[in-house]
Amino acid sequence: MTLLQALRGPLGLSGPRFGCGQEACGSCYVTLDGEPRASCTLPVEAAAGRAVGTVEGLGRPEAPHPLQSAFLAEQAGQCGYCLSGILVSAAALLARNPAPDEAAVRAALEPHLCRCGAHNRMIRAVLRAARVMRGEMAA
Incomplete structure (x- = not known):
């Protein structure tokens, strides 16, 4: 069983998706221990x-x-299928680098x-969230 199967099955978490x-x-x-990983x-x-x-x-x-607030404010999602993975990777980036530049965000989401x-x-949206988290702008 993969981690994705366990999360979506017995644990009932529907955020991570099978692509x-x-x-x-x-x-x-x-x-996984703070680092983005494919669970499939x-x-x-x-x-x-x-x-x-x-x-x-x-x-x-x-x-x-x-x-999440920044993605809504920037209208950064459409169908939403990819968003759970993107949000998880973006959160991991901001946890290790609270002031990323555009290149760092692009690399994290690549x-x-x-x-x-x-x-x-x-x-x-990721850059906006970073500014909010640093207190440089209101949510």
Whole structure:
């Protein structure tokens, strides 16, 4: 069983999605000990004893994560299929680099395939969330 199958099946988490099954699209990304990882090919045993993070852990409806608010403000999602993996990767980036430049954001999101063409809005949203998290602007 893969980590993605365990998350979506017995654990009932629908955020990580099955896309390609070959680590090529990013829709299944989660964090494993804070680092973005594809969960579609990772054996569930490889996650034993490690911290697994999904988009469900980013925020709550009454208190969204700054990334979630910024993605809404920038209208950075269309169909939403790729967004859970992108948000997880963006959150991992901001955790290790609270002031990324555009090149760093592009590099962090590079593994993610978005067919809607919202890439530039996603980049703006991540940069906006970083500014909010640093207290440079209001949410």
